[in-house]
Each structure stands twice: as structure tokens, then as C-alpha cells.
Amino acid sequence: LEGIEAIEQTLGNVSQIAVFDTAFHSKMPKKAAIYPIPYEWFEKGIRRYGFHGTSHKYCAQKTAKILGKSLESLRIITCHLGNGASLAAVRNGISINTTMGFTPLEGLMMGTRSGSIDPAILIYLMREYGVDAEKLNTILNKESGLKGISGKSGDMRYITTAMQKGDEPAQLAFDIYIHQLCCCIGKMLPSLSGIDVLVFTAGIGEHSAIVREKTCENFEFLGLKIDREKNIKPAMDTDISTSDSKVRVLVVHTEEDWAIACECWQKMNQA
Numbered sequence: 001l002e003g004i005e006a007i008e009q010t011l012g013n014v015s016q017i018a019v020f021d022t023a024f025h026s027k028m029p030k031k032a033a034i035y036p037i038p039y040e041w042f043e044k045g046i047r048r049y050g051f052h053g054t055s056h057k058y059c060a061q062k063t064a065k066i067l068g069k070s071l072e073s074l075r076i077i078t079c080h081l082g083n084g085a086s087l088a089a090v091r092n093g094i095s096i097n098t099t100m101g102f103t104p105l106e107g108l109m110m111g112t113r114s115g116s117i118d119p120a121i122l123i124y125l126m127r128e129y130g131v132d133a134e135k136l137n138t139i140l141n142k143e144s145g146l147k148g149i150s151g152k153s154g155d156m157r158y159i160t161t162a163m164q165k166g167d168e169p170a171q172l173a174f175d176i177y178i179h180q181l182c183c184c185i186g187k188m189l190p191s192l193s194g195i196d197v198l199v200f201t202a203g204i205g206e207h208s209a210i211v212r213e214k215t216c217e218n219f220e221f222l223g224l225k226i227d228r229e230k231n232i233k234p235a236m237d238t239d240i241s242t243s244d245s246k247v248r249v250l251v252v253h254t255e256e257d258w259a260i261a262c263e264c265w266q267k268m269n270q271a
Helices: 002-011 039-043 053-067 120-129 133-142 145-150 156-164 168-192 202-207 209-217 228-232 256-270
Strands: 075-081 085-091 094-098 197-201 248-251
Touching: 053 075, 053 085, 053 094, 053 197, 053 248, 053 256, 075 168, 075 202, 085 168, 094 168, 120 133, 145 156, 145 168, 156 168, 168 209, 197 202, 197 209, 202 209, 209 228, 209 248
Parallel strands: 075 197, 197 248
Antiparallel strands: 075 085, 085 094
């Protein structure tokens, strides 16, 4: 709101449009959006909202264009893997499930965020060690994930370089990351009743060949196969799967700024 007020003071009555990163997930079915906690909490706004919506929507639409198919015909899992990371299950062009929830802390292991953990751990730490809410918030958001396990960095580039040099904590951090990622992809499959396309995007998704390789290896039982050479140095917005792969695997450059600009343009034309 401070930004809106500042623009009003500086530029007067110029049009302002708010584009919410959660909007793409707003049509998730209740069974995916509501936590198994007292329903009264849901009535207070505690539910799964999801994030990275602008990126997931853009990448799903771009995927359909790359493959020359209608978006509505595709069952897509988009993997937005950056310092923050989330997945979305997209069917009929709509997000029907995602990994982030009430906050961006839920879901995948990330650069410095823990992702989903047993909530009783927090109660245990508060009771047994006197850790307060503020400290827990800092640990889970800024001192966990790749950084917490490696003890040094939340940057996947550092992790992959270090593990190639025999750094065991870095190797463990990488292994947990891939394990968590694959488990979460697996959890998306029933929502879609299968999968037609797996999409990698954002900093890690677009630039880490080893993350894509190790992830895809775990889904070869689905008939998913990637071309090793294409995966090493993929062109922007390209299909890196083999011709006989039953699941297409794409690397898509996310353009959230462009997607937001398009949303604003559409709203302005509707005014």
C-alpha cells in the first residue's frame, strides 16, 4: 500500500494495476486449497494460496505454443526452481494443485527455506529449547534449505561445484533437494491423472543441467527420456526430451515482467 500511496503523491491519478502472484492458483479446488485443520481457520483466511503464479501461468502458455497444441489439451507440471521454488499442476489451462501454501515456506526444499517439515518440530523446539517464534521464522526462511544442510550456501551453483570436489555436506544437500523435488512432482501426478509435459524454469530450472538430469532419471518409469546433449546446453524455450519419450520435457525461460505487462495491457484495454 505504501507503493500505491507514493505513486499517488508523485504521479497523481495515473492508473495503477495490482497483479497478484497468487491469482493463477485462485481456482484450485477446495480439496487442494483447504488444510485438514478446523474449518473455522479456513473461514479466517488460512488456506493454501500458492505463489509464483505469474511464472507458472506464463510457462504453461508458452509450453502449448512451443508444442503447437492447445493449452486445454495438456497435462502440465511446471517446476519453478529458483532460490524460491514451487510446482504447479496445470490442467485445462488452470492450476489445480501447487506446492506452496499459506506462505511461500511450504513445499519444496529451497535455497534458504526449509519447505514442508513436521510442524511438531516447531512445538518441540519452543518447549524444549525456548526458541521463540521470531527465531523460528528466521531459521526456516533464511538458514535452512540448501544453506542449512551444506552449512555454507543456498546457491545451487556453489552446491554442484562443491559436491564435484567431494564436499559431503554439499552432496547431501543436493541429494535431499532432488529427493524432495521428485517426491513433490510425484504428488502432483494424481491431480492430473498423468502427465504430458514436465517444464523446468527459473534460475535453477533453466540453468542446472544436473538438476534436470537427476530429476528426470527418477521418472523414466513413466517413459520419460531426455536427450543428454540437449540437456547440457539447451536453447531457450526448447524440448529436451527424446523423440520417443512419452512425456515431453521442456526448458522454458520465464518472463514474469512481460507476463505482468500483458496483464496490465489487457486491464487497461478493458477500462
